[in-house]
Amino acid sequence: MQNHLFDLAVEVGPPQTVGRTEAGERRCVPITGGSLRGRLNGREVSGRVLAGGADWQILRPDGMADLDARYMLALDDGAQIEVWSRGLRWGSPEVMARLARGETVPPDAYYMRTAMRFETAAADLQWLVHSLAVGLGERQPDKVLLKVYAVD
Template sequence: MTHTPTVPTLEHAFDVVVRLGPLADHGRTRAGHRRVIPIIGGQVTGGLDAEILPGGADWQVVRDDGAIEVDGRYTARTPGGELIYLQVAGVRTGPPQVLAALLAGDDVSPDRYYFRTVITIETDAAALAHLEHAVFVASCVRDADAVRYAAYRVT
């Protein structure tokens, strides 16, 4: 018997605002041009409510073509005290002048660049365990001092 794979759809799951500290440019390392941006707080809302705790970071590699490989890791705490670990991996790319404007903190419309991520979640909270059994993708926006994204569960 041959089965046809189900075509996935997207269901809005939650929204995130990640507040960022100052970028630390590590220059060229063996991995490439390394930048580290500390995460100083933020919020998860809309289907999942939690406060993003300070202490995470986005460990970026800027590729030779200018695209940025995103590797963000941070913890959020729900109002009930449950901890959620989020790991975000993806890419931000666009024309060189647009990427330079984003780096300078300019207000750039998200339709001028591509910024997409995949989010994986870990938690010990039984009521949130379903988050560990799903794939989430996000469409992201880079603001001067924050990243905002809408996360979607892939069905």
């Protein structure tokens, strides 16, 4: 069973590329900010994505993108949450090329999912540390939208 936690809008900067390796094109996408809205512990929460994180990616030769992002959330109540998100984005060659060009593509045209773990010192959010979440993603030209669900 899944429990909706929050929605994230993660703002990103232009990718920095290392170049093509045997595994594929290695690149780093800087995380520049963003916002959070949801419900934790039965109460409405909001906050922001802090600048300074990054998504380290490998664009594989088969077109799939391996995603490995780390970033921080700051809730409006002062709690801070570290996010570690590993996932993938995959679609047809045409769709992946459109995404690579920065075009807006309907999220049902490709598959984007992440497994998410959290770390926080906030006493009332320790259950997050012991939970695994799944993010359903959508790539937009300047941000990634994630609907985040706890997996029971």
